[in-house]
Amino acid sequence: MGSAPFSSSADQLSTLLAAEPSGPSIKTAIPGPKAQAVAKDLDEVFDTRALNMVADYRQSHGNYIVDPDNNALLDVYAQIASIPVGYNNPALLAAAQSEDMAQALINRPALGNFPSVEWASILRTGLLKVAPPGMNQVFTALAGSDANETAYKAAFMWRRQKERGGPSVEFTEEEMNSCMTNALPGAPNLSILSFKSAFHGRLFGSLSTTRSKPIHKLDIPAFDWPRATFPQLKYPLEEHAEENAKAEAASLAEVEDLILNFHAPPAAVIVEPIQSEGGDNHASPAFFRGLREVTAKHGVLFIVDEVQTGVGATGKFWAHEHWNLPTPPDMVTFSKKAQTAGYYFGNPELRPNKPYRQFNTWMGDPARAILFRSIIKYIEKNDLVAQTARVGDYLFGKLEALAAKYPGQFDNLRGKGQGTFIAFDNPKRDAFLAKAKTFGVNIGGSGVSAVRLRPMLIFQEKHADILVEALEKVVNAL
Amino acid sequence: MGSAPFSSSADQLSTLLAAEPSGPSIKTAIPGPKAQAVAKDLDEVFDTRALNMVADYRQSHGNYIVDPDNNALLDVYAQIASIPVGYNNPALLAAAQSEDMAQALINRPALGNFPSVEWASILRTGLLKVAPPGMNQVFTALAGSDANETAYKAAFMWRRQKERGGPSVEFTEEEMNSCMTNALPGAPNLSILSFKSAFHGRLFGSLSTTRSKPIHKLDIPAFDWPRATFPQLKYPLEEHAEENAKAEAASLAEVEDLILNFHAPPAAVIVEPIQSEGGDNHASPAFFRGLREVTAKHGVLFIVDEVQTGVGATGKFWAHEHWNLPTPPDMVTFSKKAQTAGYYFGNPELRPNKPYRQFNTWMGDPARAILFRSIIKYIEKNDLVAQTARVGDYLFGKLEALAAKYPGQFDNLRGKGQGTFIAFDNPKRDAFLAKAKTFGVNIGGSGVSAVRLRPMLIFQEKHADILVEALEKVVNAL
Known part of the structure; x- marks a missing residue:
C-alpha cells in the first residue's frame, strides 16, 4: 500500500477537522462504568495511580479525546503536550502504513x-x-x-x-x-x-x-x-x-x-x-x-x-x-x-x-x-506554526477578558505572543481541572497552582471559543 | 489489511529461511564503493566513526545482512545482539502493518x-x-x-x-x-x-x-x-x-x-x-x-x-x-x-x-x-528457544574441535550449555573480526580479546556449519 492514494486529502487539515465531533459530549461521570472496569483490570499489571483518563484512541479524532464510555472531550493537554497534529491524523496514518515505516520497525x-x-x-x-x-x-x-x-x-x-x-x-x-x-x-x-x-x-x-x-x-x-x-x-x-x-x-x-x-x-x-x-x-x-x-x-x-x-x-x-x-x-x-x-x-x-x-x-x-x-x-503544508501564533493571540485576548470578568480566577495570565502556550493560576486548581472534565475539556496543571494550556497545533479559533466557554462554566461552578 | 492473509506461511520459520541466500556472497572489499559513498554522505550530519557496515535492510533476509554493494554476510552480531528473529521476518512485517501498530504509532x-x-x-x-x-x-x-x-x-x-x-x-x-x-x-x-x-x-x-x-x-x-x-x-x-x-x-x-x-x-x-x-x-x-x-x-x-x-x-x-x-x-x-x-x-x-x-x-x-x-x-510457534539450545550445543561441539585443531586461536571457549551465547578469545581479535567479513561473516567483539557470537534465534545447524568453516579460514589467513 503506501500513502499515495490518500495523500491529497490526508494532508489537508480540513480532512482531519471534518472527522471531529462538533463539540464536547459528556454522557457519564468520568470515569464512567466502562473506564472504571478498564482501569481495574489494568491495575493488576500496571500502576494506575497516576491515571487521569482511560482513552479509546480509535474513536478519538483531531482535538478530541474519547473515552470508553463515549465521552468526547476537547483535549488541550494532548498527552502532556506531546500530540502534535491531532488524534488519528490521516497523514500520519499513511506514514505509519508506509513501507519505510515497516522497514524501520522490523529491521x-x-x-x-x-x-x-x-x-x-x-x-x-x-x-x-x-x-x-x-x-x-x-x-x-x-x-x-x-x-x-x-x-x-x-x-x-x-x-x-x-x-x-x-x-x-x-x-x-x-x-x-x-x-x-x-x-x-x-x-x-x-x-x-x-x-x-x-x-x-x-x-x-x-x-x-x-x-x-x-x-x-x-x-x-x-x-x-x-x-x-x-x-x-x-x-x-x-x-x-x-x-x-x-x-x-x-x-x-x-x-x-x-x-x-x-x-x-x-x-x-x-x-x-x-x-x-x-x-x-x-x-x-x-x-x-x-x-x-x-x-x-x-x-x-x-x-x-x-x-x-x-x-x-x-x-x-x-x-x-x-x-x-x-x-x-x-x-x-x-x-x-x-x-x-x-x-x-x-x-x-x-x-x-x-x-x-x-x-x-x-x-x-x-x-x-x-x-x-x-x-x-x-x-x-498546513502552515500550522503561523496558525498557532494566530490562534494563540485570539485565545489570549479571550482569556484576558475572562480574567477581567472573574478577578482572582485567572491570575498571572501568561504566554502573550507565545502561541497557545498559555497558563494562568487558579486558587482551586485541582478542583478546576476536575470540573473542566464535566464540561467536556481535558486540561492539565503544572507547578502548584497553574492551569496550563497545551493544545495541539491543529487548534483553531472555534476550539478556542469552546475552551473559553467551558472555562467560564468551570469558574461559575466552583 | 492486517496479518490474516499471510499468517499461516508468514509464521513459519521455513518461509523466512527460504528467502535467505544459500550462503555468504562477497563481491567487493567492505566497505565497497557504494557503501563508502553512503558513509561519506552520512558523516556530514551524523557521527560515523563507529561505523561497522552500512546496510541495505530491504535486501537483508533472515540471518543475512546485505550491504549497498550487494555483499551478503551471515550476521552473527545481529545489531549488537538485538535482532531476535531475522531481517525482514514476514510475521513481524504483518504485525508492523497491522491496525494495532498504526494506532500505536500515530496516537x-x-x-x-x-x-x-x-x-x-x-x-x-x-x-x-x-x-x-x-x-x-x-x-x-x-x-x-x-x-x-x-x-x-x-x-x-x-x-x-x-x-x-x-x-x-x-x-x-x-x-x-x-x-x-x-x-x-x-x-x-x-x-x-x-x-x-x-x-x-x-x-x-x-x-x-x-x-x-x-x-x-x-x-x-x-x-x-x-x-x-x-x-x-x-x-x-x-x-x-x-x-x-x-x-x-x-x-x-x-x-x-x-x-x-x-x-x-x-x-x-x-x-x-x-x-x-x-x-x-x-x-x-x-x-x-x-x-x-x-x-x-x-x-x-x-x-x-x-x-x-x-x-x-x-x-x-x-x-x-x-x-x-x-x-x-x-x-x-x-x-x-x-x-x-x-x-x-x-x-x-x-x-x-x-x-x-x-x-x-x-x-x-x-x-x-x-x-x-x-x-x-x-x-x-517455531519453538526457537529449544532450537537455540540445540543449535548452540551443535555449534559448541564444532568449536571445541576447532579449538583443539588450532591451539591459541580459540582460547577460553565458553558458553557451553548456554545456547548460541558463545565466545572465545583470539590474540589478534580486531584483525580476526575484520578478516571474517572477507569470508562473509559479520561478527562482533567484546572486552579486550573476545570474539562474541550473537546469532539470532533463527540460526540453525546449516548456519553453524557456514560459520565454523569461515572461522577456520580466518585463522588460516591471519
Whole structure:
C-alpha cells in the first residue's frame, strides 16, 4: 500500500477537522462504568495511580479525546503536550502504513554501527529540515531524559577536552584508571547548572538538574550540582517592568557567581524557554540573551531544553527563536511533539574526539524519526506554526477578558505572543481541572497552582471559543 | 489489511529461511564503493566513526545482512545482539502493518496518565506472557539504560521506605526540602553495587554501575558507588573446578563486605548473567544462587540485567532460569531482542508508595510492545528457544574441535550449555573480526580479546556449519 492514494486529502487539515465531533459530549461521570472496569483490570499489571483518563484512541479524532464510555472531550493537554497534529491524523496514518515505516520497525538497526542506506536521507528530509538556525548536526535519542543526558555528556567531554588542551591530547593512565572507580580525575568534578523549578527529566543525571517538586526527587541519589534562581516575573508584565528586570538581573548575577565559584564548575547551563512542569514560568528574551552572553563569556555551554516548548506550540517552531540571540545556543534538546528525541548542535567540537564515547546500541529509533518527518511535512503544508501564533493571540485576548470578568480566577495570565502556550493560576486548581472534565475539556496543571494550556497545533479559533466557554462554566461552578 | 492473509506461511520459520541466500556472497572489499559513498554522505550530519557496515535492510533476509554493494554476510552480531528473529521476518512485517501498530504509532499515549483501552491486553498477551517465574508486574521503558535506571529508582524508594518504617510513613519537611538541593537526607547516600567489567548502560546512573572500558566512562561525572570483583573463571572449567569455586567464594565475600561496610550502602546488587560488553565473562549457577542468598540476607535487592542475555539466546527464555534460584530475583531488566525495554518484578512493595514517583511522559512505547508480542508469538510457534539450545550445543561441539585443531586461536571457549551465547578469545581479535567479513561473516567483539557470537534465534545447524568453516579460514589467513 503506501500513502499515495490518500495523500491529497490526508494532508489537508480540513480532512482531519471534518472527522471531529462538533463539540464536547459528556454522557457519564468520568470515569464512567466502562473506564472504571478498564482501569481495574489494568491495575493488576500496571500502576494506575497516576491515571487521569482511560482513552479509546480509535474513536478519538483531531482535538478530541474519547473515552470508553463515549465521552468526547476537547483535549488541550494532548498527552502532556506531546500530540502534535491531532488524534488519528490521516497523514500520519499513511506514514505509519508506509513501507519505510515497516522497514524501520522490523529491521531496527544499531545506528552507530550499522546505519541503513536511508538514514542520512531520513535525517535530511526530516529532523534536519527543522534544525534550529546555526545547527546542522543531530544526535538522536529516545525520550526527553536521554536527550538531555546525552547533551550533558557531550558538554562534559567538550569541557575536559578544552582543559586537556584539545582533541589530540591523549587521556592519561591516571584518568583511565580512576574513571573505572568513578573517581577523580577520570570522573571529573564538573556539573550542569539548572534553575529552581526546572524540569529536565527523571533519570539520574537529568533528575539532578530537575528542581520541580519533591515527589519527583525524593529518595533518589543526586549529584551535588548548582541551582540558580529562575526570575519570578509579576503580572501583568507592563505594570511590573522595573521589578521584573531587576529579578532577571539578579538571576543572571547568580548564574555568573555559580559559574565562577561553585565547587563543581558547570560545564553547561540548561534552561527551558518556558519552565513547564515547574508552573509555566516565563522570562524575557533579554534574560535569555543574558544567559547566552554570560555562558559564552566564561566558556560554559548553553543548552536550551525545548522538550516541551519545541515544535510550534509557542508560535515559532522553536521557542528560543523568540529571543533574537546574537549566537545560537550550543545545543537544543527535543522530544514530545517530535515523537522522537535528541539534541541538535552546530559546533563540530561537540563531537567527542574518539568514536564510542557518545554511543549506545540503538541511538534513537528510525521509525519515530520517520513519523516526525511526516509531522514536519504536515505542519508545513498546513502552515500550522503561523496558525498557532494566530490562534494563540485570539485565545489570549479571550482569556484576558475572562480574567477581567472573574478577578482572582485567572491570575498571572501568561504566554502573550507565545502561541497557545498559555497558563494562568487558579486558587482551586485541582478542583478546576476536575470540573473542566464535566464540561467536556481535558486540561492539565503544572507547578502548584497553574492551569496550563497545551493544545495541539491543529487548534483553531472555534476550539478556542469552546475552551473559553467551558472555562467560564468551570469558574461559575466552583 | 492486517496479518490474516499471510499468517499461516508468514509464521513459519521455513518461509523466512527460504528467502535467505544459500550462503555468504562477497563481491567487493567492505566497505565497497557504494557503501563508502553512503558513509561519506552520512558523516556530514551524523557521527560515523563507529561505523561497522552500512546496510541495505530491504535486501537483508533472515540471518543475512546485505550491504549497498550487494555483499551478503551471515550476521552473527545481529545489531549488537538485538535482532531476535531475522531481517525482514514476514510475521513481524504483518504485525508492523497491522491496525494495532498504526494506532500505536500515530496516537502515542502518556501511558501513566492516559492508557488506552488496549494496554492491559497488549501487556498480558505480550510482555507478561514471558515474565520470568515469580513476576507479574512490568514497568515499561525505552532502552536498556532507562530500564536499569528506573529499576535503580524503584530500589532506592523501596529501601528508604523500609528505613522510614513503611509505605504510610510520610516524608519529613527536611527530606522534602533537602531533596530539592540534591542533599541529604532527601537525596540519600545510597548506592547500587555492580561488578568489575559490568555493562549496564551509559546514562548517568547506569554508567556509574558500568565498569567495562575507560572509553565508556571518561570525563563523565559518576556516583561514588561500590564495585566488586567478578569471578574470573579459568577454562576448560572441568580442569579448574577448585580454583574457580575459590574465585567465586572470594567474590561473594567481597560483595557481602561491601554491603556491610561501603560508606554508601547498596540498595541493590545488579549483575548480568553473562557479562557481555565486558568480555563474555561467565560464572556458575552456584555463584548466582550465592548472590541471591547474600542479598536476601542483608535486605538488599537483587537485580538481574538481562538486556543482552534475555529472549532466548542462552537456550532458556531468560538466562537466569539456568540457575535454579530458590527465590526469584527482585527485578529483571530487558531490552535489545525484546525491541522494547523495561523491568519485571513481583513484589508489590516495589511499586512506590505514591503515584508520580516512578513516572515519565511516555513510560515505554506501545508500538514496540506490540512488536515484541509478535516476536514472542513467533518464537513460541517455531519453538526457537529449544532450537537455540540445540543449535548452540551443535555449534559448541564444532568449536571445541576447532579449538583443539588450532591451539591459541580459540582460547577460553565458553558458553557451553548456554545456547548460541558463545565466545572465545583470539590474540589478534580486531584483525580476526575484520578478516571474517572477507569470508562473509559479520561478527562482533567484546572486552579486550573476545570474539562474541550473537546469532539470532533463527540460526540453525546449516548456519553453524557456514560459520565454523569461515572461522577456520580466518585463522588460516591471519
